Amino acid sequence: MSNIEKKLTDFGVTLADAPAPAANYVPFVQVGDMLFVSGQISRDDEGLITGKVGDDLSVEAGAAAARTCAIALLSQVKAACGGDLDRLVRVVKLTGFVNSTPDFTEQPQVINGCSDFLVEALGDIGRHSRSAVSAGALPLNVAVEIEGIFQIK
Structure with missing residues (x-):
């Protein structure tokens, strides 16, 4: 088990196997030392987390989905790094x-549900640039x- 995975267990997180792509694309592409991971959708042990934030879901529920x-994403990175x-x-x-809406x-x-988790779990290596857009x-x-x-x- 990697040091990062040991830290994740402190947060009660065990990484599952990376989900397979649902269509005609690959889950990640590595170019040099850069890894581009395809979009990961909100899902928990009970299945997909669905709904429209601002209508069906609160900001807090949306942030939990982002987490x-x-x-x-970390499961995909682990897969790309050979475990x-x-x-x-x-x-x-x-x-x-x-x-x-x-x-x-x-x-x-x-x-922030995603960003905060990555910074809390990974420390400085989790700090990143980002965009947050509506769909x-x-x-x-x-x-x-x-x-x-x-x-x-």
């Missing part, structure tokens, strides 16, 4: 999409989808 995306998450150098950039403007607070709809009506760029060794 599940962070965990899925050794200690190869992660830093989280570089996240792009978060929030399934929200047209008048909802708190997308950053929702994506009128997301695949399968999920609440949140987040893609990431990571530096690995």
Whole structure:
């Protein structure tokens, strides 16, 4: 078990196997020391986390959904690193999409669920640039989808 995974267990998180792609794309692409991870959707042990933030879901529920995306992103990074998450150098950039109502403007607070978790769990290597945008709809009506760029060794 990597040092990062040991830290994750302190947060009560065990990384599951990385989810397989649902269509004609790959879960990640490595170019040099940069790893581009495809969008990970909000999902927990009970299944997909669905709904529209600002209507069906509160900001807090959206942030919890975004946290599940962070965990899925780390599962993909682990898979890309051959199971050794200690190869992660830093989280570089996240792009978060929030399934929200047209008048909802708190997308950053929702994506904070992902950002805050990564910084708490990884420390300085979890600090990143990011975008947080609204989407009128997301695949399968999920609440949140987040893609990431990571530096690995």
